[in-house]
Amino acid sequence: MLVSDSATSSWLALLFWIPRRQLSMLMIMSTLSLSELLGLTVYDSTGAASGRVREAALVPQEDRSRVSSLIINTRSGSRTLPCSAVSGIDGGVRASTTAAEWNPASGAEGQFLLSRDLLDQQVIDVHGRKVVRVNDVDFYQETAQNRLVLKIEGVDVGARGAIRRLLKGVIPLALLRMLVQRIPPREIPWEFVDLIETDPARRVKLKISHERLAKLHPADIADIVEELAPNEREAVFETLDEEVAAEALEELEPKFQKAVVESLETDRAADIVEEMEPDAAADLLGDLSEDRTEEILVQMQPEERREVADLLEFGENTAAGRMTTEYIALPVSASAHDAIEAMRNFEGRMESMSTIFLTDSNGTLAGTVPLVKIAMAKPETPLLALHQEPLIYSRTNAKEKEYAELFDKYNLLTLPVVDDHNRLVGVITPDDVINMLRAKL
Amino acid sequence: MRFLRRWKTQILLFFSVVGPGFITANVDNDAGGIWTYSFAGAQFGHALLWTMIPITVALIVVQEMCARMGAVTGKGLSDLIREEYGLRITFLMMLGILICNFGNVVAEFAGIAGSMELFGVSKYTSVPICAVIVWLIVVKGQYKTVEKVFLAASFFYITYIVAGVLAKPAWLDALTATVTLPRLAVFKQHSYLYMVIGLVGTTIAPWMQFYLQSSVVEKGVTRRQYKASQLDVVVGCIFTDVVAWFIIVACAATLYVHGHRDIRDATDAAQALRPLAGDYAYILFSLGLFNASLFAASILPLSTAYTVCEGLGFESGVGMKFSEAPAFYWLYTVLIVAGGAVILVPGLPLVKISVLSQVVNGGVLPFVLIFMLLLINNKELMEEHVNTRSFNFIAWATTVVMIVLTALLVWNSLRGGSS
Numbered sequence: 125m126l127v128s129d130s131a132t133s134s135w136l137a138l139l140f141w142i143p144r145r146q147l148s149m150l151m152i153m154s155t156l157s158l159s160e161l162l163g164l165t166v167y168d169s170t171g172a173a174s175g176r177v178r179e180a181a182l183v184p185q186e187d188r189s190r191v192s193s194l195i196i197n198t199r200s201g202s203r204t205l206p207c208s209a210v211s212g213i214d215g216g217v218r219a220s221t222t223a224a225e226w227n228p229a230s231g232a233e234g235q236f237l238l239s240r241d242l243l244d245q246q247v248i249d250v251h252g253r254k255v256v257r258v259n260d261v262d263f264y265q266e267t268a269q270n271r272l273v274l275k276i277e278g279v280d281v282g283a284r285g286a287i288r289r290l291l292k293g294v295i296p297l298a299l300l301r302m303l304v305q306r307i308p309p310r311e312i313p314w315e316f317v318d319l320i321e322t323d324p325a326r327r328v329k330l331k332i333s334h335e336r337l338a339k340l341h342p343a344d345i346a347d348i349v350e351e352l353a354p355n356e357r358e359a360v361f362e363t364l365d366e367e368v369a370a371e372a373l374e375e376l377e378p379k380f381q382k383a384v385v386e387s388l389e390t391d392r393a394a395d396i397v398e399e400m401e402p403d404a405a406a407d408l409l410g411d412l413s414e415d416r417t418e419e420i421l422v423q424m425q426p427e428e429r430r431e432v433a434d435l436l437e438f439g440e441n442t443a444a445g446r447m448t449t450e451y452i453a454l455p456v457s458a459s460a461h462d463a464i465e466a467m468r469n470f471e472g473r474m475e476s477m478s479t480i481f482l483t484d485s486n487g488t489l490a491g492t493v494p495l496v497k498i499a500m501a502k503p504e505t506p507l508l509a510l511h512q513e514p515l516i517y518s519r520t521n522a523k524e525k526e527y528a529e530l531f532d533k534y535n536l537l538t539l540p541v542v543d544d545h546n547r548l549v550g551v552i553t554p555d556d557v558i559n560m561l562r563a564k565l
Numbered sequence: 566m567r568f569l570r571r572w573k574t575q576i577l578l579f580f581s582v583v584g585p586g587f588i589t590a591n592v593d594n595d596a597g598g599i600w601t602y603s604f605a606g607a608q609f610g611h612a613l614l615w616t617m618i619p620i621t622v623a624l625i626v627v628q629e630m631c632a633r634m635g636a637v638t639g640k641g642l643s644d645l646i647r648e649e650y651g652l653r654i655t656f657l658m659m660l661g662i663l664i665c666n667f668g669n670v671v672a673e674f675a676g677i678a679g680s681m682e683l684f685g686v687s688k689y690t691s692v693p694i695c696a697v698i699v700w701l702i703v704v705k706g707q708y709k710t711v712e713k714v715f716l717a718a719s720f721f722y723i724t725y726i727v728a729g730v731l732a733k734p735a736w737l738d739a740l741t742a743t744v745t746l747p748r749l750a751v752f753k754q755h756s757y758l759y760m761v762i763g764l765v766g767t768t769i770a771p772w773m774q775f776y777l778q779s780s781v782v783e784k785g786v787t788r789r790q791y792k793a794s795q796l797d798v799v800v801g802c803i804f805t806d807v808v809a810w811f812i813i814v815a816c817a818a819t820l821y822v823h824g825h826r827d828i829r830d831a832t833d834a835a836q837a838l839r840p841l842a843g844d845y846a847y848i849l850f851s852l853g854l855f856n857a858s859l860f861a862a863s864i865l866p867l868s869t870a871y872t873v874c875e876g877l878g879f880e881s882g883v884g885m886k887f888s889e890a891p892a893f894y895w896l897y898t899v900l901i902v903a904g905g906a907v908i909l910v911p912g913l914p915l916v917k918i919s920v921l922s923q924v925v926n927g928g929v930l931p932f933v934l935i936f937m938l939l940l941i942n943n944k945e946l947m948e949e950h951v952n953t954r955s956f957n958f959i960a961w962a963t964t965v966v967m968i969v970l971t972a973l974l975v976w977n978s979l980r981g982g983s984s
Contacts, residue, residue: 244647244655257878259652281878289652353639354787379785387787 155277156213158238158261159289160297166196166205166217173216174198174223180274182236184331189314191238191263191274195229202229210272213265220270234329238276241319246352247279248318250336253344255351260285262311279317282310320352322359334360338368346375349384358387361396370399373408382411385420394423401473402428403448403556406435410445435550443527444520446560447541447550448472453481454507456490461503463493475553479538482507487547489517489540517542520549524560531557584794585780586632588712589773590801591719594808595861596676597669597926599854600919601767602809603834605760606816608826611735611742612751614813616761618743620768621806623963626956627934628798630941631774635781636791637950642778642933643876645940652877658936659873665929666772666869668922670904673865675915676858678908679831680851688908696905699863700898706883715860721853722808728841729811732818739814752970755977762970763920766927768809769963774933776868779875788950812837828916866900924974931967934960 161177168174175198183192193206194217203226211220219226236242242258249256260280266273280288284307291300318337321327337345337360345364349357349372361369361384373381373396385393385408397405397420409417409432417436421429431449438444450472454462463480470477480498482491491511501510517540518527530539531554539552605613631642638645647655674692681691702711751757777798786794816837820826828834835850867883870893874881879892887894908915938960942951952960 244651254880257647259878286652286656286877290656353782354785355639383785383787 156263156265156274157280157285157288158243158263159285159292161194161213161217161263162239163293164213164215164217166194166219168219168223169221172223174219175203177217178202179240180238182238182276183234184236185234185329188331189276191276192235195237196226198223198226203227204229207272207274211270212267212272236330242279246320246356247312248320248337248348249281249312249316250318250340251312251316253340253348255348256281256312258285260288276314278311278313280309280311283307284309320356320359322355324359324362327359327363332363334363338364342368342371343375345372350376350380354383354387357384361388362392366395367399369396374400374404378407378411381408385412386416390419391423394420397432398424398428401448402431402435402450403446403550405432406445407440410436410440438520441524442520443518443522443539443541443552444550446524446527446556447552448476448556449550451476451479451481451538451540451548451551453483453487453548456482456484456508458482458507459503460498460501460505460507460510463498463507464503473553475555476538476551478553479540479551480507481540481548481551482511483548486545489515489542489546489548491515492538492540494537516540518552519544527552528557528561584797585777585784585786586628586794586797586799586801587804588716588801589628589777589780590805591716592776592861592864593768593770593773593805594719594722594857595669595673595865596679596854596858597672597770597861597919597923598767598809599676599812599857600672600828600834600916601760601763601923602812603816603820603837604828604916604920605764606813606837607820607828607833609757609760610817610821611739611814612747612757613760613764614739614742614810615745615747616764617806617810617813620765621802623765623959624769624806625799625802626959627769627774627937627963628777628802629795630937630952630956630960631778632781632786632794632798633791633950634937634941634947635778636786636788636794637947639782639787641782641872641875642775642937642940643872645946646936647876647878649940649943649946650936655876658932659876661929661932662771662775663869663873665922665925666865667900667904668925669770669772670862670865670869670900671907672919672922673858673862674905674908675919676854677862679915680855680858683831683835683847683851692905692908695859695862696901699859699866700901702863703867703883703897704887704894711863715856715863718856719860721849721856724838724841724849724853725808725815726811728838729815729818731840732815732837733840734814734818739817743810752973755974758970758974758977759924762927762967762974763923764927765967765970766925766930767923768805769930770923770926771929771933772865772868772872772926774937775872776864779868779871815840829914830916834916862901862904866897866904869900870894870897927967928971928974931964931971934964934967938964 158180161180164177165173166175166177175196177194178197179195180191181193181195182188182190186192191207193204194210196203196205203223205217205219205226209219209221211218238261242261244258246255246257248254258279258281262277262280263274264277284304287307288300288304291303316336318334319332321330321332326332337348345368349360352360357380361373364372373384376384385397388396397408400408409420412420421433424432435445435449452463452466452470454466466480467477478495480493480495481489482493484490491508492515493507493510494512497510497512498507516530516534516536518530520541520543527539530536537554540548541550541552543549634642634645640648643655643659646658674696677695678688678692682688781794816834819837819839820828820833825833825836831851831854832847835847838846838850841849871881873896874890874893880890881893882890885893907913938952938957941947942957944951
């Protein structure tokens with residue numbers, strides 16, 4: 125298409141030792157990249173060269189991937205050329221209207237400008253689960269009823285797009301096309317690209333959300349978010365669903381957790397902290413200034429607030445500072461069937477469910493029953509019969525080293541924490557211990 | 566007991582304040598720096614001392630701009646250049662930085678070779694061993710631990726201050742020379758002009774701006790905590806230049822006064838510390854130079870690899886495996902291997918090469934400054950944190966002066982340079 129004269133193609137073939145058949149296949153290719161599109165000469169319906177392409181605009185409200193119009197630099201200023209008025213692109217943009225009919229390019233309200241907003245910017249590769257920088261944008265084009273339809277195929281984040289842009293205009297276009305064909309592409313399909321926009325108003329207008337990002341594992345979301353700049357991080361946490369935001373926040377490094385919660389609006393921060401595990405929430409709030417902690421606590425639901433505030437009373441380095449208050453405790457008379465029922469209704473995390481605790485009428489810890497034993501027992505078996513000996517527990521004020529040793533010595537899956545009257549007040553799970561130990565490595 | 570406890574709190578307090586600015590400042594007095602300052606003092610006595618005040622002011626302004634950009638945008642300098650000015654400009658910039666930093670890496674290995682030669686260790690032994698050490702420190706992820714050792718050892722610079730005092734320099738003359746502007750005629754002298762550019766280039770090295778901004782970002786400094794960073798930067802800059810001033814004065818009082826005006830190797834430069842350590846001067850000098858060189862040799866290739874990979878969008882980070890970030894690790898490895906290999910060429914004038922690398926720094930600096938100035942005055946990016954008028958004036962003046970000086974130097978060289 126662009127390599128038109130046979131003289132060029134034959135010396136190209138010589139240069140790169142490409143079989144002729146393959147060469148001709150390249151020539152009918154109908155993909156196009158943004159870097160090739162920008163700067164192309166635009167010919168209006170009379171065939172006069174009327175300007176050059178400066179931008180390609182998308183209206184995400186209407187279509188997330190179709191280019192709606194091109195912005196053309198003409199001698200009389202910037203003009204908008206709708207793609208519906210383009211009949212084709214072959215070495216230049218062919219318009220089906222006269223230059224006089226093109227409207228002056230107005231403000232970019234509601235428009236997503238590919239060169240300004242996408243090229244060279246960072247985006248999230250949801251499939252590869254990382255932050256990448258856009259080197260080029262690839263389109264596929266089709267012409268239907270003499271009208272051009274230009275859709276984004278994906279963004280190029282590899283050497284191919286980079287070299288295409290670096291050498292554009294430096295070496296002949298035909299040679300460049302040949303050269304980049306030989307570089308394996310690193311392209312992220314457009315449906316896996318998540319955009320980052322820090323301006324909330326634009327986010328709404330451009331329909332930028334993090335639906336796809338939200339589907340990832342919270343730990344992956346956390347990894348991605350840590351790579352972003354602070355205001356971008358804030359933007360992601362403003363957009364994510366509260367529950368997902370809470371889980372992702374738990375997985376962030378304490379340094380970033382603190383920064384994110386400090387930058388968010390108080391009510392938004394409270395909504396997210398509410399959804400967090402009480403122990404994680406307490407750890408986080410414990411790192412903030414007292415004023416900020418107070419502000420956030422006030423905005424939280426009473427029940428969650430009480431749980432978190434109770435935990436905040438304990439020192440972070442004690443057993444009580446690490447424990448979660450969400451666990452399953454049943455009366456000593458309960459059966460295996462009751463335990464299964466309780467698990468079905470339990471809303472806390474799975475880790476703390478691996479053991480069922482038995483308490484007497486005073487709330488005193490009377491026994492622990494591993495989940496596996498319940499699963500293997502008959503439904504009517506009393507839980508007390510499944511009780512694990514010896515009864516291992518920790519005091520609220522136990523030091524990190526003490527409870528970590530208990531986990532190691534008895535190969536525990538959970539460790540109940542009791543107060544001075546031997547009443548069960550919380551549970552430490554292995555992830556808490558691993559977190560603590562990793563911080564010390 | 567009580568005294569001990571108080572002393573401990575003081576130390577802790579100090580280390581909590583020591584931040585990116587102070588570390589950058591310490592790395593600033595690297596092998597290239599020590600050579601250049603020594604050379605300036607030995608060759609011109611006090612005649613270059615006047616540069617110290619303007620250089621300090623410019624250094625503070627430039628470093629503060631970096632710290633501010635890092636705190637406000639949360640992005641590194643190469644990221645910002647890429648996002649605002651596109652791939653092609655970034656690529657050229659990164660190419661320039663790569664060449665310029667390679668010269669600096671060579672200078673660091675020259676420092677290692679020179680300092681170990683004083684102990685009778687051949688460069689064919691010291692350079693390969695140190696290259697492997699540096700490579701391992703980073704690849705094995707031990708950098709943060711080692712950094713503290715380097716930082717503590719860099720208090721060696723105080724020996725220059727002591728040596729400077731003990732050498733009984735002409736204080737009045739030195740102070741007068743510091744505040745007296747030179748006559749314009751001196752700039753016609755090729756070697757003088759060369760030295761001025763070298764002094765600016767070594768003190769306000771381009772790579773430091775990238776390094777400082779990334780460190781500020783990595784430390785997670787936000788707009789609110791940024792005041793503390795500012796102090797960190799200013800204190801660091803002043804410390805760097807006080808040390809530089811004393812190196813020049815010490816060298817002037819010993820080498821220049823005794824007519825020992827051409828420093829060819831570390832033995833010559835070590836003479837500057839003779840008033841303090843007598844015949845043991847060389848031990849003091851070589852240990853200090855060795856520490857400074859190794860410190861900078863572990864930071865520079867790493868910082869360069871980060872800068873280039875971030876700007877061009879390659880995976881980067883010491884947390885990744887070799888296969889996950891090949892461009893990053895290859896760049897890092899090649900910089901160290903090639904930098905060390907250059908030094909192994911027999912009969913190479915190590916000191917001359919080190920000073921040359923700093924002059925190249927000076928030539929590249931204005932281009933970095935232009936981008937920094939354009940970025941920091943961008944309202945969309947910096948909002949209310951754009952430069953004040955006086956900051957703009959100082960930074961632009963530095964840029965213009967450096968362009969003029971470099972052009973003069975090139976012009977001089979083309980005409981056959983009368984030195």
